[in-house]
Amino acid sequence: MKCFYIFKDKSKSNRVAKSAPEPRDKSKLENSSGLSRATRSVPSPRSIPELYKEKEHNLRVFSFQELKESTNGFNRLLKLGEGGFGSVYKGTIRPAIGQEGGRISVAIKKLNRHGLQGHKEWLAEVQFLGVVNHPNLVKLLGYCSEDDERGIQRLLVYEYMPNKSLEDHLFNRALSTLPWKKRLEIMLGAAQGLAYLHEGLEVQVIYRDFKASNVLLDANLKPKLSDFGLAREGPTGDNTHVSTAVVGTYGYAAPEYVETGHLKVQSDIWSYGVVLYEILTGRRTVERNRPTVEQKLLDWVKKFPANSNKFSMIIDPRLRNQYSFSAARKVAKLADCCLKKNPEERPTMNQVVESLKEAIQESEDGSTSNSTPVTSASRSVERRSRQVGIRKYL
Structure with missing residues (x-):
């Protein structure tokens, strides 16, 4: 009996720079993540980085200071969880320009600034979640990408899941x-x-x-x-x-x-x-x-x-x-x-x-x-x- 038909036996019928929603170094999203594809001589589906270019404008770019304030300085009382990537906090943000309403709750993932693997995962999340759109996939609202004398700041802002x-x-x-x-x-x-x-x-x-x-x-x-x-x-x-x-x-x-x-x-x-x-x-x-x-x-x-x-x-x-x-x-x-x-x-x-x-x-x-x-x-x-x-x- 094939596994695919096991239910068929039923009896009933029937960042500082904000000019564009991506890191300032464009190559980071295309090359560092290892997601780009080699050029082929035959037609092939577009890659995730290519699809991302069409939809990158849908993501908001947040400043680090804005996200810091939204989490009360990344208060540990607002921490939702922690993993290899870093920590996740509950925060509130203002609606995007042109949208009405009060502040909305969000989940903010803050990269561990000393984790190289975390940086690669951040790049992957920006691209994949910037492309996908389905009611059973969490929605990425935007991100933060800033580099300064203290190092890199990489954050992701998601819809809040209570x-x-x-x-x-x-x-x-x-x-x-x-x-x-x-x-x-x-x-x-x-x-x-x-x-x-x-x-x-x-x-x-x-x-x-x-x-x-x-x-x-x-x-x-x-x-x-x-x-x-x-x-x-x-x-x-x-x-x-x-x-x-x-x-x-x-x-x-x-x-x-x-x-x-x-x-x-x-x-x-x-x-x-x-x-x-x-x-x-x-x-x-x-x-x-x-x-x-x-x-x-x-x-x-x-x-x-x-x-x-x-x-x-x-x-x-x-x-x-x-x-x-x-x-x-x-x-x-x-x-x-x-x-x-x-x-x-x-x-x-x-x-x-x-x-x-x-x-x-x-x-x-x-x-x-x-x-x-x-x-x-x-x-x-x-x-x-x-x-x-x-x-x-x-």
Whole structure:
């Protein structure tokens, strides 16, 4: 049975210088980022830098002082997060010239001034987010690029996402449990964003860093992919892959990419399969505080196949059986397809989108009898999880 059709068995029918919105040294965006393409003798799709030139005027250019004031001097109380790139702060900015309204909330990412890799990622984000336009991708409003005697200042200004990330809602026990249907809707939106990157642009884009922490949620819990610092253009012509240094997050990167450095859109699909299992189980891809046999999520779930009677034991106990059991089985099968060892056997993101739409429909149509019948097994997993947590502090 082909993975692509796992949902077809349903019985029912159916900066100082501001002259232009780019760094003063034009070559920085075209050459330093490694995103430009060599001249070819045959026609080819335009590159991201070429597409960016058409849309660069849509981005605002902020001064460093303006962004410093908007965050109250980058006050640590306004810090939203921190990563390899630098820190992210909540700020407020005035509307663009010609727009009405009061100050608006934004997220401001401030580059670590001593990080060379961060500078390259900043360049990539400016270009990619300056080109893409989709409701499931975070919107870049503008940036700051200034050089002075103190060094470089590189900042990015995004729309503010008040509900944090999918990671927070799955794993932060201080937040309320994310309902089953909402988990599927979030993953559907994320899949639609990836499908747009893979097939909806003139040039193919490989996201390369899909994980729960990069799926941000707006006021209505609508998902938007963020952090395009590792994004790359996909292969063109007769090329089957892009050769690149292996970067990303441990536990999410596709094995063939880790082993060879050959990057394909199927690498994103593998990462997506990992997160599907995270929303099913409520567990991170790697959890060192669990027993050895349970530390690596993908190894653990193999012991509870979707077609087995033991499958319900992997479902997130925080759901308390409030989910469609048959839809959960099919989502697990979809995850297995995304995690096929052979990249060519994985579904496309458009196929994933259609499968998830059917899973959501099945969850809406499901009755009480459609919920998991193995309540004692689920309770057993919940008890075992609590015991592991207790042992951690003994």
